[in-house]
Amino acid sequence: EPEVTQTPSHQVTQMGQEVILRCVPISNHLYFYWYRQILGQKVEFLVSFYNNEISEKSEIFDDQFSVERPDGSNFTLKIRSTKLEDSAMYFCASSGGTGGVDQPQHFGDGTRLSIL
Amino acid sequence: ELKVEQNPLFLSMQEGKNYTIYCNYSTTSDRLYWYRQDPGKSLESLFVLLSNGAVKQEGRLMASLDTKARLSTLHITAAVHDLSATYFCAVDPLRGNEKLTFGTGTRLTIIP
Numbered sequence: 001e002p003e004v005t006q007t008p009s010h011q012v013t014q015m016g017q018e019v020i021l022r023c024v025p026i027s028n029h030l031y032f033y034w035y036r037q038i039l040g041q042k043v044e045f046l047v048s049f050y051n052n053e054i055s056e057k058s059e060i061f062d063d064q065f066s067v068e069r070p071d072g073s074n075f076t077l078k079i080r081s082t083k084l085e086d087s088a089m090y091f092c093a094s095s096g097g098t099g100g101v102d103q104p105q106h107f108g109d110g111t112r113l114s115i116l
Numbered sequence: 117e118l119k120v121e122q123n124p125l126f127l128s129m130q131e132g133k134n135y136t137i138y139c140n141y142s143t144t145s146d147r148l149y150w151y152r153q154d155p156g157k158s159l160e161s162l163f164v165l166l167s168n169g170a171v172k173q174e175g176r177l178m179a180s181l182d183t184k185a186r187l188s189t190l191h192i193t194a195a196v197h198d199l200s201a202t203y204f205c206a207v208d209p210l211r212g213n214e215k216l217t218f219g220t221g222t223r224l225t226i227i228p
Contacts (some may be wrong), residue, residue, distance in 0.1 A: 014224050033215065043159065043204065045215040056215055078181040091158065105216060 002026040004108035006092050012114045013082055020078045021111045023092030031096040032075045033105060038086040087115045118143050122206050122219035130227050132194050138223045139188040139205035147208040148188045150179050182212045200226045
């Protein structure tokens with residue numbers, strides 16, 4: 001079964017540094033998402049992306065965050081200047097393939113981001 | 117702002133017993149999803165509920181949706197240890213392929 005793949009699985013970064021999290025969505029999907037989950041808490045929406053542009057973003061997704069689909073397969077989340085509170089698990093998801101709008105979002109295994 | 121609440125937050129139950137997890141949400145929606153998450157792992161899709169009265173079953177789990185009451189339930193029948201995980205409901209308030217608003221999660225522990 002097709003999967004969403006994310007790299008790296010764990011990223012440790014010094015506060016203030018830039019970090020890029022990478023995702024390869026399922027190949028025939030059209031909608032892409034980033035979510036985050038702080039340890040022990042619920043999953044929070046960050047941003048959705050469709051037709052090469054952001055379709056919606058949350059209050060969390062401020063000017064320090066950006067997303068890009070640099071080619072036909074990758075989908076990246078960049079945090080420009082990381083803060084301690086950015087430490088979380090970041091999940092990429094995709095949806096909207098040939099199965100239509102009634103299919104669930106498929107999640108990757110996540111990248112655990114630790115800011116020191 | 118859409119709010120999604122689950123209860124209970126923690127559930128410890130014995131093998132063989134039945135129980136129900138509840139998911140309430142605050143605005144009109146007919147798209148609700150249930151996901152399972154094992155510790156440190158990703159979110160696995162369990163059920164997609166797309167209309168009032170929808171009921172889906174997979175093994176010992178059954179999910180239902182009442183859009184008028186803005187309530188979904190996840191019923192566990194004759195629990196087994198393998199079902200220990202955190203269960204999240206998530207609501208898509210619009211027309212599909214939009215952001216999901218997740219519930220608080222229910223951490224389920226099945227005791228032998």
